[in-house]
Amino acid sequence: MIILKATGLTKVYNPDTVPVHALRGVDLEVHEGEFTAIVGPSGSGKTTLLNIIGGLDRPDEGKVWINGTDISTLSENRLIDFRRDNIGFVFQSYNLIPVLTARENAEFVMLLQGRPKAERMARTGQLLQEVGLGDKMDYRPTQLSGGQQQRVAVARALAPKPRFILADEPTANLDSVSTRNLLDIMARLNEEENVTFLFSTHDQRVIERARRVITLEDGKIVSDETFDR
């Protein structure tokens, strides 16, 4: 089942001064349950592509369908709701809320969805256990290592049970042990809960675990390979 479809995505920054062509007509389809890496050198358009797919940015041209919904036609508020209910984000620099504990960060989206407290507690408790932070639920981000913070970010992304997770360079700031742990967790969630992962990376360790690798160069897809892992 196709969960994500993008056609003709084009994005140009600074069109009036020094135009930078971040995307040049990208077409993409992602099926449910995929574990896909988008790779490419810096400036190839990976982050721009993820931002547009996630509805954080709008393309100059092209369309994005998620579960059959054309998100480019949604109003700002409906897009935010759609993002909240359908997409989980894991950012390169974790992007946790500094004043909230690990558990509060993880449950935040569920809180916005108006889920009951008991459900939030159960779900975030379970997720934080799964990512190995069962004993650090009341820690604030500053009290956690980079790897632990990124695991909280994964728990936050998964808590509202989104259709897929977009992860932008999730291991860029992690050491090799933390990277391996995080990849293990993501792979397990992908296999056991059929969560679709789409992440940008140029980390070889991540690329080696992906079952599909899409290579971007100068805003275009130059290769799209599938591996049986």
Next chain:
Amino acid sequence: MKTLLVLAWRNIWRNKRRTWITAASIFFAVVLSTLMVSIQKGAWDRMEESVVNYYFGYIQIHAKGYWNDRSIDLAFAETDSLRAIPERVPGVETTVPRLESFALAARGDNTTGVMVVGIDPEREHLMTRLKDRIVAGSYFADGEAAALIAEGVAERLGLSLGDTIILLSQGYHGVNAAGKYPVKGLVHFGSPELNKQMVYLPLPVAQYFYGAEGLITSIALKVEDKDEVPEVLEVLRSSLDTTRYEVMDWHEMMPELVEARAVDTAGNYLMLLILYLIVSFGIFGTILMMTAERSYEFGVLVAIGMKRLQLSVEVWLEILFIAFLGTFLGFLASFPVVYWFHTHPIDFTGNKEMAETYARFGFEPIFPAAFEPFVFLSQAMVVFVITTILALYPFWKIGRLKPVEAMRH
């Protein structure tokens, strides 16, 4: 909304330093504006009190037309019915009969214009506490032909206790009024205007001096509560023969004082506006700082699914909570600060130049702070409302926020 309230409440205590910095700016704004308004009000209240309470009274009864002409020819007798006003009219504590007219006072070659007032010593003291304001000498004993003079008159004529003051005037229906009286006491008035012109004689002595036996020119009323003046005025006007008498409150008798206060108050409003602007900038600065340092957080929240309006309202509620905290603490702290200035007025009497400047405007150079709940409450409310309005800034900021850019910071 409940979720946003919970989030806002939680957030303000998760960054206590930021909360207290913002609350402090609001706190100082409340204390400053309360103090400023209290001193402005206190200075005018004192001025009014020194003029109204210490002499004129809040209400006076005269023969019709007297106040315009101030002619002693419009003197009248204090009838039993007039004497019974305190018993008849609720809110009137006592009445004070007076015979007033202007005269020329002299000692040797020195002369000055004065207001010679005949008083009933006992009743006068009940209203104006005249006995308490004697700074040298003593109060009238029964029936003696002596004068109490204001300090300023004594100074101008070079009079001291026991000296004789000579008074010349035109009496009732043109009779020649002349007399000389020993100075029995010196009286201090808060109002520089009164201080340079008041001379008191016992009522029978003044009546003899002016040739107005048994007559008076005014009855001043002491009211139990100055807020009841309009009601008392209405009762008097409906019960007295208004073809013979006029009943006036102090606003009507001294429009220049009312006007001066209005003009000064308008000037003070301008000062207050400047103060509000300054405190607004202070509060806005902290809100600006708070909003700027949280743009990353705002970006994340919008990215993961918090609507801009929700986020704006949540931040607004945070500032509202902090505003309430700062306002409440400022409100509480204002009490001892204002009370101190209430009991320890700012006093410029030691500075001769400044004292003379204020005297020219009819002011005693002493500025106590008014200690009134309304001032505390109103200033706390004003600062709270200002903060509430300034707290709308995050709506604008969050409305324009680009999550991707905000998260890069």
